[in-house]
Amino acid sequence: GPPAPLRGAVVGCGFFAMNQLHAWRDIAGVEIAAICDRDPDRLSATGEGFGIARRYRDAAEMFAAERLDFVDIATTVESHRPLVELAARHRVPVICQKPLAKTLPDARAMVDACAEAGVPLMVHENFRWQAPIRAVAAVLATGRIGRPFFGRLSFRSGYDVFKGQPHLATGERFIIQELGIHMLDIARHLFGDVSGLTARSTRINPAIRGEDAVTMLLDHAGGAMSVVDCSYATRRAVDSFPETSLEIDGAFGSIHLMPGYRMVVTDRTGSETVDVSPPLLPWAARPWHSVQESVLAIQSHWVDCLRSGCEPATSGRDNLATVALVEAAYESAAAGGPVFLHARP
Ligand code: NAD
Ligand code: 89Y
Secondary structure (H helix, E strand, O other): OOOOOEEEEEEOOOOOHHHHHHHHHHOOOEEEEEEEOOOHHHHHHHHHHHOOOEEEOOHHHHHHHOOOOEEEEOOOHHHHHHHHHHHHHOOOOEEEEOOOOOOHHHHHHHHHHHHHHOOOEEEEOOHHHOHHHHHHHHHHHHOOOOOEEEEEEEEEOOOOHHHHOHHHHOOOOOHHHHHHHHHHHHHHHHHOOEEEEEEEEEOOOOOOOOOOEEEEEEEEOOOOEEEEEEEOOOOOOOOOOOOOEEEEEEOOOEEEEEOOOEEEEEEOOEEEEEEOOOOOOOOOOOOOHHHHHHHHHHHHHHHHHHHHOOOOOOEHHHHHHHHHHHHHHHHHHHHOOOEEOOOOO
């Protein structure tokens, strides 16, 4: 018969966790048995909304009382290390939202704690799981455009993210750690390890504390260069939030992902335009639907990995290289010069 359902728990019932809870409901063989949030109102509203009776304000109490097959941590970055280490102590496989940690030493300690406990750790780094990004990666992998020598990943918007996520306005760091991290992960995923990075950042919106625009130049060890630019201070006639625009030039052709989820592939035989729109899941709402569908994709991947024992694509170990790029970007933006990265962070 079918395997017993996996008993999961979600820690953090805030803005983004709602997507994670919806996606868990869509995945066969998973039951979210318990939830945790230190905020009692969020805890009860989420419990009522998703029909989850076992509720905890304290994660340590939850781990002590529940038998869990995995935990899904959807809190903000400050609590990631203590919560991941708590899960490791209880030998519970763990998913942690990005940013895994604020510093590379913290991230390494978390990866080590899970490795020593013998439990898998996946970072909820979902952007590379978006349907349009997967479509681009699939074309690149066929070799149709040849070896890539140039990439540009661009995310420019004036969407008011502070309305749903007010904490984004008050942190010392903003766009590199919060959104640039996704773009840097996609750049690594498409073009390989990064050997050097130069960044410039600025704050345009006077109502927030951190930087809201950044431009980065990346040297990839395999020979490609990429430009990664992000802004939440860009006003345009049509706002493309939360779409990533992408251009890749290869020796024999190019791939161009444009707003409106149109991908144009040019190879030696000509050009074709493909609609790479994400599906609109029943619980999804535009313009978030691409991100929401990627949540279902990454969580399904986690279940496949838990059942088969394979390492998740965005494992903690893999994600160290992405955290290293975020750290390098802040370092370069502060000091002005390039930052050189080691092959293994
Ligand atoms: P949020 O503030 O809306 O939600 C966080 C929740 O966690 C709050 O309800 C808070 O009470 C709770 N919490 C915090 N510390 C806790 C602890 N120690 N124990 C129990 N509960 C605790 O934040 P958000 O905007 O939903 O962001 C959460 C995380 O998700 C962040 O790391 C953010 O970067 C990430 N995020 C990822 C994506 C994505 O596409 N992958 C999108 C948005 C946010
Ligand atoms: O929190 C951010 C993320 O991870 O994706 C988009 C976002 O919600 C705002 O930048």
